[in-house]
Amino acid sequence: MTLRNLSFLLCFVLFTSYLQAQQSATYTSDLVDYQKALTLYNNKQYQAAQSLFEAIKNDAPNETLESDCAYYIANCAVRLNQQNADDLIQDFVEDYPTSTKRNTAFLDVADYYFANAKFAYARKWYEKVDENSIARSERDKFNFNFGYSLYSTGNEVGANKYLNRVVTSKDYGSQAKYYIGFMAYEGDDYAKANEYFDQVSDEDKYKEKLSYYQADLNFKLGKFDKAIELAKTQMDNSSLQEQSELSKIIGESYFNLEQYAEAIPYLTNYKGRRGKWNNVDYYQLGYAHFKQDDFEKAISEFNKIIDGDNAVAQNAYYHLGESYINLEKKQEALNAFRNASQMDYDLKIQEDAWLNYAKISYEIGNPYQSVPQVLTGYLEKYPETSYNEEIETLLIDSYITSKNYKEAIKLLEGKKSFENRVAYQKVAFYRGLEVYNEGDYSKAKDLFKASIDEAKDVVFTSKATFWKAETDYHLSNFDEALIGFKQFKQQNESATVSEFSNIDYHIAYTYFKLKNYNQATSSFRTFIAHHKNDTLRSNDAYLRLGDGYFVSSKYNEAIEAYDKAIGINEIESDYAFFQKTMSYGYVGQSVVKDKGLNDFIQEFPRSSLRDDAIYELANSYIKSNDTEKAMAMYNRLIAEYSNSVFVSKALLRQGLSYYNSNDNERALTKLKKVANVYPSTPEASQAVATARLIYIDLGRVDEYAAWVRTLDYVNVTDAELDNTAYLAAEKQYLDSNTDGAIRQFNKYLNEFPNGLHALNSHFYLAELYSKKDLSENARPHYEYVVLKQKSEFTEQAIVKLSEFYLNTNNWDDAIPLLKRLENEADYPQNIIYAQSNLMNAYYQKQNYNEAVIFAEKVLQNTRIDTKVKSDAQIIIARSAIKTGDEAKAKDAYAKVEKIASGALAAEALFYNGYFKHKDQKYEASNTVIQKLASDYSSYKYYGAKGLVVMAKNYDALGDAFQATYILESVITKFSEFTDVVTEAQSELEKIKSIAAKTNASVESNQN
Secondary structure (H helix, E strand, O other): OOHHHHHHHHHHHHHHHHHHHHHHHHHHHHHHHHHHHHHHHHOOOHHHHHHHHHHHHHOOOOHHHHHHHHHHHHHHHHHOOOOOHHHHHHHHHHHOOOOOOHHHHHHHHHHHHHHOOOHHHHHHHHOOOOHHHOOHHHHHHHHHHHHHHHHHOOOHHHHHHHHHHHOOOOOOHHHHHHHHHHHHHHOOOHHHHHHHHHHHOOOHHHHHHHHHHHHHHHHHOOOHHHHHHHHHHHHOOOOHHHHHHHHHHHHHHHHHOOOHHHHHHHHHHOOOEOOEEOHHHHHHHHHHHHHOOOHHHHHHHHOOOOOOOOHHHHHHHHHHHHHHHHOOOHHHHHHHHHHHHOOOOOHHHHHHHHHHHHHHHHHHOOOOOOHHHHHHHHHHHOOOOOOHHHHHHHHHHHHHHOOOHHHHHHHHOOOOOHHHHHHHHHHHHHHHHHHHHOOOHHHHHHHHHHHHHHOOOHHHHHHHHHHHHHHHHHOOOHHHHHHHHHHHHHOHHHHHOHHHHHHHHHHHHHHHHOOOHHHHHHHHHHHHHHOOOOHHHHHHHHHHHHHHHHHOOOHHHHHHHHHHHHHHOOOOHHHHHHHHHHHHHHOOOHHHHHHHHHHHHHHOOOOOOHHHHHHHHHHHHHHOOOHHHHHHHHHHHHHHOOOOOHHHHHHHHHHHHHHHOOOHHHHHHHHHHHHHHOOOOHHHHHHHHHHHHHHHHHOOHHHHHHHHOOOOOOOHHHHHHHHHHHHHHHHHHHOOOHHHHHHHHHHHHHHOOOOOOHHHHHHHHHHHHHHOOOHHHHHHHHHHHHHOOOOOOHHHHHHHHHHHHHHOOOHHHHHHHHHHHHHHOOOHHHHHHHHHHHHHHHHHOOOHHHHHHHHHHHHHOOOOOHHHHHHHHHHHHHHHHHOOOHHHHHHHHHHHHHHOOHHHHHHHHHHHHHHHHHOOOHHHHHHHHHHHHHHOOOOHHHHHHHHHHHHHHHHHOOOHHHHHHHHHHHHHHOOOOHHHHHHHHHHHHHHHHHHOOOEOOOOOOOO
16 A cells, blocks of 8 residues: 555545544434424424424434434324325325334324314224234224224224224223114114113213113113103203103103003103104104093194104094094094095005095085095995995985085996986986076986986976976977976876976966967966965066967956056066056057056156157057147157167158148158168158158159169169068068078078168078077178167167177177167166176176176166076175275175075185185184085085185194195195195195294205
């Protein structure tokens, strides 16, 4: 070695020694800092410790120190809840796989999370621990902590595995047994739970905790006496919530021991879960009261069970029905039994409920379906029932008592037993009466005929015979009607029915319509002789008796009959007075006639016959050559009744009178007025013909020709052809050859559109088309007549044209015509017709004030029949509802209810119940709604609306079950009535939202 090399080696050794000295000093310094950091860590000064560990780690002289620092940095992050704590632990494990602190890191972090009750985090890190590397002294702690973490995070299988490892542990054994027992309790393994709880029950630490569970365990194991003992022992040492739960255990235990009186106070003291009971809770308390015969209290609990659809609910609803029956509340019982019958959890209860539901339906009616449907449904579901004969008897009778004849006919068709055919005969008769009252005479006739053909019950055969004849009368089949009335009179059973009392009256009217006046008068006399107390019909019979004598030219007998009618003075006294007066004229007592006409004009200023009287009196003066009085009377007629059909006749008479007295100029003035103002009338034709004679007499033929050319309906040269063509058409009409007459009248109008007989032809054509139900063809001809000057056809044409517009709901065109008819009609019945249809037309146009005005006009007439009267009242009532005047509506509907039948009666009953609800008379309202359901079940719209009112009544009375059940039934059974269903849904949600606040079994969309 050279000196140079030796020198280099010496320098290297010296340098190395220096470096080692430096490193040793640094390492010593790091260890000191490391110890400081550990001290900070152990003193829980994690932030300061973490900072110092990070400083040491950055300059750590070896990997061991570096890994230890990383371990503590991550541990501090965990304890400081830093977001990257888990990442730091994971990084430590990955960066230092050989570190002795790897397993300790997992365990330490897990223990930390466990100690802070973050069991999900703890479980995550315990799962990473290598169990074999854990010191023996730490294994019990690990097994318990990990087991409990698994329990707390829902892994009961894993929890059982680890907790079972420490059941013999001095430190953890009791806790492990408690949690193993608790898991068994929650898993319904009550025997296992009891076994483990017994092992720790003597320890003070668990004694209080276990008291409730042991009581509950014994209850669930069916050891009710033991459960009661344990729960009562603990009651005084428990919190209010625990006392509530213990009361439930005691109450249910007594309930299961059938000691209901003892159960009631404890069941009552239960406060529910989170302040709410459920349907089972209400059922148990309700049933306990039921078994004590305390039905009021039983109902108060049972009826809180809403939305129930299980075995408990079925039982509850069945016993609720029984409770209502015991309190004579059959309507409420109906709903309860119906609900129970629709559940199949207990088939015996279902069948019993069905039977009760069917029987109660028969007794009080059913708002959801017809009683026959209910009874038939029961027999179909339980064909082998021991109650078969009883229910079949009720079924047959229900067809009649339910009054749902339309539905009953459907159910009875095809049924062949004698009892069913007897029922069918009755139902067909009653259904016939219904449609008769609705004005559908053709359909009514078919039903009455079906009743007659069945011929099982002689009384109903007799009644149907009468009413079939009555429908034939209304259909103008007078020959058939007469045969029917006579058959009825000859039947032995007829004398026992109410229809028999007026049979002579009906026969007389039929003869009258057949123009067989001798037989008519004979029958009217027979009727009068046996019905002196029936003043209204006797009055009418005397009138028709007088008419029969009058048209038979037996004027003295007519005078006597009219005198009798005047004496009774019930109806049409003005008509009787007028006809009597005219009769005196025909027997040559002109003075008496003239006096009578004068008296009539004074005594009956509002009679529709007053213009007739004035005209007849003027004619009488003409006959007695008292021309001045005659002219004055004609002028009075023209002045007071400008729209009278007699005006044109009066003007013509004046013209003829002047002509006969050679006052030609005054005659021409009158005659030309008739021709100009009343064209195409018979009076106009006669006026033109008479004027022609005057002009000829005066030698002013050119003046006549010039004038007559201004009359578009006169063609002097074609007059003969005009008359010939018309007479050909008229002959076909008089011979009842409808089609031939139509052809001839159309031919006439095509040839002579403004002919002498155009008015007659248009009217007859309209009538012929109407007879063939060709209303569109008839309409323009009626319009022609209506637009012309008033004639003998005008009033009838207005009626027929109004009918056309009304049938097509053309209110705008109907109203002006009806108003004209009201003002111009000569027949009182047409005035009533106009007013009654005006009230309806205005109602349809939503002009309710005008509708009410005309309805009140109708009601002022004392001679209107019941149907028109009820129609008027219903218009007033409905208009008042529409305008918000409920006080007026209430009064009007009350009047309707007294006289209406069918749909109007159903509507009136609904509003009766509605107004009683508004007046808070809830039970009275329900009584009315039940009557609606019972007597008018076929009118489903108002039945459905009534049920909603009934539900509101029960809600106000605190009966949530009835209210919700009815509303749910409305929603499912009456879906076709969207307005009713919408209201029911709204009301149901309101009730449920309130119930859901106290009943955990109830769901509400508002929750």
